[in-house]
Amino acid sequence: LNMGDLMLKQLSLLEMAEGIFDCFTEWTPGAEAVFLTGDFNSWEKESHPLTQKDYGKWELYLSPKVDKSKLKLVFLTKTGEYLFRISPRAKYLTEEEWIDIWPFLYLTFLLSRPQFQHPRPPRPRSLRIYEAHAGISSPEEKIASYKNFTRDVLPRIKDLVYNCVQLMAIMEHAYSSFDYQVTNFFAASSHFGTPDDLKHLVDAAHFMDITVLLDVVHSHASSNTEDGLNYFDGMDSCFFHEGSRGNHSVWGSQLMNYSSWEVVQFLLSNLHWWKEEYHFDGFRFDAVTSVLYQYHGIVFGMHVDEDTLVYLCWPISTSSTHNDVSGMPGLCKSIEEGGLGFDYCLTMAVPNKWIQVIYVKKCITYQNIVRQCLNGCWLHMLKSLHLSLYTNMSTLITMMPVIDRGIHLHKLIRLLTHSLGGEGYLNFMGESPWQPVLQETWCFALVCFHQGRGIVAVLGRRKLVFKL
CATH class of the missing domain: 2.60.40.10 (Immunoglobulins)
Structure with missing residues (x-):
């Protein structure tokens, strides 16, 4: 075929x-x-x-x-x-x-089809990725829009010499799920504006020679029935595996049935839709580990889901990245060499390793700067600076030794990660040095917008100790 x-x-x-x-x-x-x-x-x-x-x-x-x-x-x-x-x-x-x-x-259904004015930029030899979420791209206590992102964030991404932006939460979803519980795969999320607004964002990025990647969650989907695919026709085996195999007990989501030709056709046409209709240049496949194996965490033998491997071999015409954490070999090898044809592997263990080196183990040797989630872990900048991060970062007061040491340690970590980490580099929006504030979009975004926002305006403050 x-x-x-x-x-x-x-x-x-x-x-x-x-x-x-x-x-x-x-x-x-x-x-x-x-x-x-x-x-x-x-x-x-x-x-x-x-x-x-x-x-x-x-x-x-x-x-x-x-x-x-x-x-x-x-x-x-x-x-x-x-x-x-x-x-x-x-x-x-x-x-x-x-x-x-x-x-x-x-x-x-929308008839409007604005013409893209700018061609896709050439694929970068080395990716410097700015991972971003449009909804937290404004300092205002609200869900920000595609227009906010195009106007306020894209120029700064360009100024910071990133050559790629990876957009999260584009497919329609429950906002508090941060895009990891997709309900409608072909719909551009209405939380942030219209499809035309998203197309303008991508076109503006291409004008700046910025490659645009889409964060794709094809491994699982929302368990919602009213606005999702679960029990779509009254049966649990339409798009997903039947019974317990179709349920992800930890995430509370449904697992796609890659053995169904119609499901594979649906997902592949979905990739084609985003590439052709919105001009995305490539994809980052999320949660690949959850579908590589029939039983999560068991690596070898017949527990590997061969139907998943076949599906993942198909999308080879665009730049693709995966974030498998099981260490399955060969995912970035070419199909001719027995691999799956991915271009990059997102090394998820690096941030945790830096935290372990600084805080857990007394030893010498995707770092996150601050604690971004109210219910998450304390990350390395906060480990180094402690609460001084929130109270002593102004040039108007005397530099404290803990601040001076922490800033230099952070710069060293960034240098080593960027230099030795691999063929590309990713930084999440909000992990930039000008943003020592909490962000929370997982649980409280719908009721506490002051926690679910990005303080991009801090860039204009010249009295911060930390300078780019």
Whole structure:
């Protein structure tokens, strides 16, 4: 099978589904009947049935509808229950609280397609990655936007001589999950603005010769049913493994079933969508370890998930990075050499090693600067400076020995990590030396915005001891 032909076919299905519903297609093998409802038919749930095709496919031909039509799928399950669901290929979701009968998320198709003005930059020989989250890119106590990020953060990324930005939390998700509980894989998150705003962000980055990577969570998905893929058609085996194998007991999420051709097609077309529609230059695959093995943490033998290995071999036409922590060999080897074809491995153990060297062990030998999470660990800058980090960083007071020592130790750690760490370097937004403040977006972001924000404005303060 030619993968390029498959991608073109899948893209044509997406084109037909976007704005002009000549053919509305869904895959839902567990449903007895499927209907399309929305504002176009006054939310009548059975007035527009889809026709069943082979292999669990359903389709419906419709006349063109206006832009931003709100839609829902309606499934009749084998038990006679009606389920209202969002299309897995929804491009944009909005919250509607004024209708009680249906869940609060609606599918919106957008006709707008702004033209990208700037070509993709050449692939850098060595990546200097600025990992960023648009929602915490503003000093204001709010969820920041794509526009905030484009206006305020991109120029500083350029000035700091980073050549790559890795964007987190782009796929639609529950905001407090920090993008690690994706609900809608094709939808640009409406928390931060519109799809056009995101396209403008990517285009502006390309104008600055900054490569843009997308943080991809294809290993697992949200366990939500109303706005996610879990029990999509009333069965737990549609997109995910059936039974306990499909549940990640630690994360509370669902694990993708890579042995299903339709699931693999869905995920590969998802990568193609982000690459072609939004001009992302590559991907960082999150939580690869959780799907490399049938049972987490068991490395060798038949416990390796071969279906996952086959899937991970497909996306080889773009720059790709993985963050496996099990040490499985060969992931960055070429497929011809028996590897999976990844370009880079994100070495997750380096930050913990620096903390161990400084604090845990009395020995000589992705460092994080400050404690970023209210419920997280104390990282190396705070270990070195203690509470002086928050009270004695001004040039208006006498330099304390603990501050002087900690700053020089930090610079040495950065130098060694950057010089000896590998073929690339990554720094997370908020780990920059001008931001000695707490950030918290995991648990409290929806109620305590003063903890879930980025103090980028501190860059303009000239009275900090720490200088770039």
